[in-house]
Amino acid sequence: MTCALFQPPLAAAIGVADVLTDLFLVLLAAKLGDELFKRIGQPALVGEILAGVAIGPSLLGLVEPGEVLEVFAELGVVFLLFWVGLETKIGELREVGRAALFVGGLGVVLPFAGGFAIGVVQGEETATSVFIAAALVATSVGITSAVLIDLGVLRTRAARTILGAAVVDDILAMILLAVAVGLAASGGVELGSLAVVVALALAFVAFFALGGTQLMQRRPQLLKEPRFSESPLLPAVILCLGLAALAAQIGLAAIIGAFLAGMMVAETKEQHPIEEEISPLYAFFPPFFFVFIGTEVDLGTLVDLGTLALLAAVTVVAAATKFVGAWLGARELGRRDALVVGAGMVPRGEVGIIVAGIGSTAGVIDAQLFAVIVGMSIATTLLVPPVLRRLVAPPEEAVA
């Protein structure tokens, strides 16, 4: 027989030992990074992302990003945005609707223009330029939300504007990505099917943001009626997974569905506070998301002066265009809130990585560009938490 020490008979059947080991290592690394950064007074999520860089293929190689880790990362950001939705009342979101629309719109137009310009300056083909532009567009609201939760300011006007703008942002990003994919595949875009996709996305958001929340306002007992659960926890989680899956199926980010589900459940909070029950899921899953982002970094490709220069340029353009666009859109909120919104929209996180991956599959983003876009996503993500922390701290502290 083969040595059972290295081929455990029961476990070998489903490779369960290795998957459990990976999940253990990821969670442990995340929390060690968190611990370290808390001790040196820095944002915990930056520590978790850097822990991902450390255990990922670039450095220690302890964990390979695979399907299981991706699913846990996705559930991480899904539960993160579900939590954010739970803290968001649709009424409060409406109050900032106009500002959110401007922030989302201008925060997409400027980065798109900036990304396209980089492509043209670099002498890339149009399809490639459009992909770079699309990768610069979408904000990772998961990162910003985590920072805002951490700072305890999720219910401020600026935070609500960011959340509303993130929905606008995601719909526009979806449209631009569809255009980019179309250009890469056939050199053109079929306006008819694009219109269908957009209409579907708008209908989805409107239906659940308005109809869904109203249903829950009127019949809050819906979540308590099933006998399979003594509390509204599982009905709420099923709603969250259902809307996340549906959003993903129609081409939106899954987190938009999770956010809408959270807002629906928020309307029933007077009847049964649910945060306490969700918080263990919110503690368990999101670390996988932050570590996963870190494991995507390929430090090897970046050890090249030309690539580093390009990375610096792309990062500056990405940060500056998004900041200025969002800040312009948020000016009606006053000087300080506009700054918070501008900074809060800067992180690209997972979305830029996903867009770069699609471009790479489509053959219009080469290895260097892929590494640069991933690097930009991480860099914008790591930059923002300390800045945001200074901006939302009480003025006297911020000056000190």
Place this chain on the structure above:
Amino acid sequence: MTCALFQPPLAAAIGVADVLTDLFLVLLAAKLGDELFKRIGQPALVGEILAGVAIGPSLLGLVEPGEVLEVFAELGVVFLLFWVGLETKIGELREVGRAALFVGGLGVVLPFAGGFAIGVVQGEETATSVFIAAALVATSVGITSAVLIDLGVLRTRAARTILGAAVVDDILAMILLAVAVGLAASGGVELGSLAVVVALALAFVAFFALGGTQLMQRRPQLLKEPRFSESPLLPAVILCLGLAALAAQIGLAAIIGAFLAGMMVAETKEQHPIEEEISPLYAFFPPFFFVFIGTEVDLGTLVDLGTLALLAAVTVVAAATKFVGAWLGARELGRRDALVVGAGMVPRGEVGIIVAGIGSTAGVIDAQLFAVIVGMSIATTLLVPPVLRRLVAPPEEAVA
């Protein structure tokens, strides 16, 4: 461009839409099965398993068992046994140590003999007969635990005996499976490496059951010291995943590690009650385990009189030998408790399926035998909850 309606651009990159949809469907189906069975006064977990049969490849084909579902199922039974460990004090387990040893031992010897006899009667080769015997050995303590939790009798003497016996049972099952794999591969067993595996397993269990619990008794604040967590939840979950992974790596079932981790954390409960925080994870993951078991059933293969007859025979032998063995071992607990222990050890659940899968890979278990062993695992699992419920009900009710 391709129609974005069916190939959502953002989601396509990681197939996230389909995975989220699967997870949503599994959880929804589990809870609908649960709901239905609660309403008709039957055990919820039977409803969840049958929901798995319904949505699995055999019937509706909504969900294919794949790696992600397997991982969620594994975490389901890991959190289940972690929960059981949380409810178990090492001191209480010691009190039933002798009985547990007898129950575990006799509960393995008789089913093994019975399974081997079936193989011989059927005219199978020795390697195949040993595999059938090994598949009949291991109890699925997850199923029994879920029923005992449901009935609120997890801390009775009979329940503790079942838990202790499950540890003994799993170590013996691991040895037998190693023997079976050795026979199938090379016709022989290398006693030296087998001894190493067994010693390692015993050392692992002894080290954490005795040393681990003592460490926690003396330094219960260990779980609260990290700054990354305001509560002991994440340190406890990391311990659970770590011991589960370690157990799987040395060839034991992952759930043995999770159970030991739960027992360690249980020693700190006076300082900080942790059940409330674990319960959402305990509510979320185990349904994936029960549904997964159901999806493994292949009803198609069973539509054959010869196969059905063999299934009936194997199920009767599996149930009878385990019941008699465990009952004999538990006689010192008194008549009623011995019956509870005997019935409680009968379910084979996932373990029989895993053994059959290994035998199939090794080429000594054909498709018919595989379907029969899976069928036996499910049948013994579905039989037990109603029986156990009658047995642990107050005597007057049980008679009525």
